[in-house]
Amino acid sequence: MSRLRQATRDDTAELWRVRYAVTENRLTPGRIPDAELHAHLEDHGRGWVVELAPGRIAGFAIGDARDGHIWAMFVDPPLHGQGYGRQLHDVMVAWLFAQGHDRLNLGTQPGSRAEAFYRRAGWQPAGDGLDTHGDKRFELHRKDWKPHA
Template structure:
């Protein structure tokens, strides 16, 4: 496994990963565009990828402007190998090195992702307008989690 910062040339592979998931499926593909992804990787935040045998199998992108995790997705066959945890750590370490602002994310209720975020120490803060579970984490909470899992 090789982890590195995401590049604009990775965008087609990021979409391949995004479209491969079986939970939190992107039903309307027009909602997330190449231009959006370019913006998140260059102006709004930063992303990382995991490669196995020179193939991107997972990625994460954090949004510094909206103070959120914009994306964290793995190909289904790579779930449970520690890739999500490593990408998660890269996202949050970078984010909290930039700002003290609380970060948030949302995910579908009853999904593996919901359980993953709970295990990583995210605090549920309600529901979004479309019914997703909303989570938040402060820098202090992240530092406490990082110490616990080190």
């Protein structure tokens, strides 16, 4: 039985395990320091995990309360398609809208599974080009959001 809960710095090793397991939108280990991750969990925003067992997570999501940016959302690849991503997405989006944002934003690799996921969740492209990281930008407006039933 899985459990959705708020992420803490004690989840750091599992967050990185899941993040580095993702084959699309690769991240070089060590490029983002633990301190930056902890700042997003504790100072700038909030994160959530789907916990499968104590110390073992299926995925995580982190939103930045300052600007409504989706900082990270990843599910362990062998667990794709089981609804964990949508659970994480919906709790994070609801929380960010509750912080007073009317528009949320994110960037993701063009043509990726993540892009298809966000499109199904109601996100719309924000512009035609790519950002400086090569990501396609997306926005979700409060008025257009419908949580998954």
